[in-house]
Amino acid sequence: MTLYPAIDLKDGKAVRLTKGLMDSAKIYSDKPWSLVQKFEQMGAEWVHLVDLNGAFAGEPRNLKEIIKIRQNCNVKLELGGGIRDEKTIKKMLEIGIDRIVLGSIAVTNPEFVKEMASKYPIAVGIDAIDGFVAVEGWADVSTMKAIDLAKEYASAGVEAIICTDVSKDGTLAGVNVEFTLDIARVSGISTIASGGVKDESDIEALIATNEVDGVIIGKAYYEGRLDLQKMFKLLN
Structure with a gap:
């Protein structure tokens, strides 16, 4: 089990x-790069x-902060949010991002995502509201x-699927284990759970x-509900 501490960037700040x-x-911080250093000291790999x-x-839109984060840590970084063409993918990899997360475009243009996965380290982000895929920063829900989206990428060569139950995200209400399992089973791809983690x-x-x-892991750490350093020690 790999723990992925999360930093969401808005207007240059970690939120x-x-x-x-x-x-x-x-x-939570106006110095996102210092958070990454803290995660690295705790034992984070990603x-x-x-x-x-x-x-x-x-x-x-937060390129300055992303570059500063990369310059101030040695952990692997995966990045999502607004990456929708090959030029941007290449740019992010050139500045040192280790894996690109494609979300909205994975719904609207799966052939493009599959092509990118054959060239670059790509993860697909599947964010769901009531079982349907949310796109455009979760502002819209697709049909x-x-x-079905997870099945689409079952043999597409993507490195991982990151699945988020939007109704749980940031609520500390508990992760949706069944939803995550469903995605893992139909895709057969390395699956990363996201949204709602409340504690150990x-x-x-x-x-x-298994x-x-x-x-x-996001708010559970930031709100002091989860001892991240302890979890890293247990899992390492």
């Missing part, structure tokens, strides 16, 4: 949202970055079921499945 609503943003402004704009019990529940490979 967390509730259910993906931008006006719910709570600021950190999950989201450019929230980029997710809504359809193009990266596609999350399960959620991580233990995911580990017990079918989920990772979990993204």
Whole structure:
């Protein structure tokens, strides 16, 4: 089980949202790069970055902060939010991002995503509201079921699927284990759970499945509900 501490970037600051609503943003740091250093010291191998402004704009908007994060840590970084063409993918990889997360475009243009996965380290982000895929920074809900999208990428060469139950995200209400398992089983791809992690019990529940490979941790850490350093020691 790989733990992915998360940093969501909005206007250059590290924030967390509730259910993906931008006006719910709570600021946790105006120095996101210092958070990454802290995660690295705790034992993190990966950190999950989201450019929230980029997710809504359809193009990266926190590039200055992303570059500074890369320059100040040695952990692997995965990045999502507004990355929708090959030029941007290449640019992000050139500045040192280790894996690109494609979300909205995975719904609207799966052939493009499959082509990119054959060339670059790509993860697909599947974000669901009531079982249907949410796009454009979760502002819209498509007519596609999350399960069907996962099937679409079953043999597409993507490195991982990151699945988020939007109704749980930022709520500390507990991770949706069943949803995550469904995605893992139909895709056969390394699956990372996201949304709603409240404490150690959620991580233990995911580990017990033997079918989920990772979990993204955000508000549970920032609100002091989860001892991240302890969890890294247990898992390493």
